[in-house]
Amino acid sequence: AAGVIQSPRHLIKEKRETATLKCYPIPRHDTVYWYQQGPGQDPQFLISFYEKMQSDKGSIPDRFSAQQFSDYHSELNMSSLELGDSALYFCASSSDVAYEQYFGPGTRLTVT
Amino acid sequence: AQSVTQLDSQVPVFEEAPVELRCNYSSSVSVYLFWYVQYPNQGLQLLLKYLSGSTLVKGINGFEAEFNKSQTSFHLRKPSVHISDTAEYFCAVNPSGTSYGKLTFGQGTILTVHP
Numbered sequence: 001a002a003g004v005i006q007s008p009r010h011l012i013k014e015k016r017e018t019a020t021l022k023c024y025p026i027p028r029h030d031t032v033y034w035y036q037q038g039p040g041q042d043p044q045f046l047i048s049f050y051e052k053m054q055s056d057k058g059s060i061p062d063r064f065s066a067q068q069f070s071d072y073h074s075e076l077n078m079s080s081l082e083l084g085d086s087a088l089y090f091c092a093s094s095s096d097v098a099y100e101q102y103f104g105p106g107t108r109l110t111v112t
Numbered sequence: 113a114q115s116v117t118q119l120d121s122q123v124p125v126f127e128e129a130p131v132e133l134r135c136n137y138s139s140s141v142s143v144y145l146f147w148y149v150q151y152p153n154q155g156l157q158l159l160l161k162y163l164s165g166s167t168l169v170k171g172i173n174g175f176e177a178e179f180n181k182s183q184t185s186f187h188l189r190k191p192s193v194h195i196s197d198t199a200e201y202f203c204a205v206n207p208s209g210t211s212y213g214k215l216t217f218g219q220g221t222i223l224t225v226h227p
Contacts, residue, residue: 004155034212042202042217043156056214090155092215099144099163099206101215103156 002026004104006091012110013081021107025093031055032074034066034103036087049074066101081111114139114205118218122192126226127195131155133188133221135203143205145186147177150200159201162186198225 035043045058051070189219
C-alpha cells in the first residue's frame with residue numbers, strides 16, 4: 001500500500017540558511033499535518049492543512065511557513081535556521097473518512 | 113486543551129512476559145485515542161485506535177488497549193512480548209468531532225525486551 005513520502009530524508013544546513021521539506025500524502029488523503037520531534041522528545045504539532053486550507057496551527061515559529069498545493073502535497077519552509085531547529089520533522093496524512101493519521105518516515109534536519 | 117501522560121518513561125521486561133504501558137489523558141471534550149510505535153530512526157506506526165464502541169480494541173502485533181472513560185485511561189497491553197517489540201511507544205489523543213484534529217502525544221515509553 002502507498003505510504004506518506006517525505007523528501008529529503010536527511011538535510012544538513014548551516015545557521016541562518018533556509019530549508020524546504022516536502023511531503024506527499026497517501027493518495028485520496030485530503031489532510032496533511034506537520035510535526036517536529038526533538039531529540040528524546042515526543043512529536044509536537046506544527047501546522048495542518050485540510051483541502052489546501054490551513055486548518056490548525058500549533059507552536060510553529062514565525063520563521064516557518066507551509067502550504068498545501070493543488071495536488072495535496074505540502075511543503076514546510078524554514079528560514080533563518082537556528083541550532084534548536086535540529087530535529088526530526090514528520091508529515092502525516094489522513095482522510096475525512098478515516099480518523100487515524102499515517103506518518104511518513106520523517107526528515108532529519110541538522111543545523112550546524 | 114488536551115494533555116497526555118504516560119506514566120512510565122521506561123519499561124524493561126523479559127521475553128514472553130506480559131506488559132502494560134500506561135496512558136492517562138485529560139480533556140474537556142470527547143477524544144479519539146491512539147497508540148503509535150516508533151522503532152529507532154523510523155517514523156511512527158499506528159498500533160491501534162479507539163474512536164467509539166467497544167472499549168477493548170485490538171491492534172497489530174498482538175497488542176490491545178482498553179479505554180476507561182471514568183479513569184480517563186487508555187492502557188496498552190500485550191500478553192507475551194518478543195524481542196522485536198523493543199521500541200518507543202506513544203499514546204496520543206485527538207479531539208473528536210473533526211477528522212482533521214491535531215494529535216497531542218504523551219512523552220513516550222521505551223519498552224525494552226530482554227532475552
